[in-house]
Amino acid sequence: MVMVGALLIGISYQARRNFSAHGRVSLSGNGNHVDLLRYLHGKRILVVEDDPLIALDLKATLEHASVVVLGPAGRVRDAMLLAEKSLSVAAVLDVRLEVGTSLPLAKWLAERDIPFLFQTSDPNLIDAAYSAAPVLRKPFRPEQLIAAAAALLAQER
Numbered sequence: 244m245v246m247v248g249a250l251l252i253g254i255s256y257q258a259r260r261n262f263s264a265h266g267r268v269s270l271s272g273n274g275n276h277v278d279l280l281r282y283l284h285g286k287r288i289l290v291v292e293d294d295p296l297i298a299l300d301l302k303a304t305l306e307h308a309s310v311v312v313l314g315p316a317g318r319v320r321d322a323m324l325l326a327e328k329s330l331s332v333a334a335v336l337d338v339r340l341e342v343g344t345s346l347p348l349a350k351w352l353a354e355r356d357i358p359f360l361f362q363t364s365d366p367n368l369i370d371a372a373y374s375a376a377p378v379l380r381k382p383f384r385p386e387q388l389i390a391a392a393a394a395l396l397a398q399e400r
Contacts, residue, residue, distance in 0.1 A: 279393035284309040286396060289326055289334040291348060292362075293317035293341045297381075301335060301362075304385040305392065317341065319348050326351065333395055334359040335388070338368045349373050358395045362388070 288310050292298040298315035305312050313329050316322035318340060326334070326348065334352055336345040338361050345361075346369075352359045353373070360377040361369055369378065377391050 279390055279397075280308055282393040282396040283389070285311060286333065287311045287313055287329060287331045288392060289313040289322060289329070289331040290315040291317075291319075291322045291334065291340070291345050292337040294337075297337075300385075301388065304388055305335075307385075308389050308392075310392070319343060319345060322348050323351065326357075331357060333357065333392065335392065336361050338363040339365060344368060346370055346373070349376070358398070360391050360395055 283305070288305060290298065290301050290305065290312055292301055292315050295317075298317065302312045302315055313325050313331050314322065316325055319342075322345070325331075334348070334357060336349060336359055338344055338346070349359060349361075349370075350372075360379060361373070362379040362381060362383070363369070364381040366378050366380060369376070377395060379387060379391050
């Protein structure tokens with residue numbers, strides 16, 4: 244479970260954004276100063292998570308990084324309504340939901356060139372069509388979510 248208290252806001256990472264072959268975010272120091280939070284400030288990110296505690300933690304973590312959180316939504320139907328009515332610039336998707344998966348939403352987002360990342364305890368559920376999407380494997384630390392979301396938005400520039 245994500246723990247909000249561990250998040251260090253305003254920190255700049257000595258890092259480079261690097262996605263592995265499986266889309267997982269890794270941070271490694273190479274002397275380049277990258278302020279990951281600048282990519283998140285004021286951005287609208289849709290959060291899809293059916294576990295209420297995890298959803299609240301995701302929301303709080305992203306809001307502490309100055310993200311405008313849409314949701315969280317626990318069902319694909321609710322998430323689609325939010326996505327259609329809002330101007331989200333990215334999404335954080337739990338793969339397995341109480342009812343079905345978020346893969347139909349991932350398809351909808353991909354068709355509209357809206358970047359997304361998956362957060363899941365079972366990456367094997369992710370369809371091969373989305374193998375390039377970043378994946379955060381649960382449990383993860385708040386700074387990993389922030390880094391993954393910032394890197395997702397940074398690559399869209």
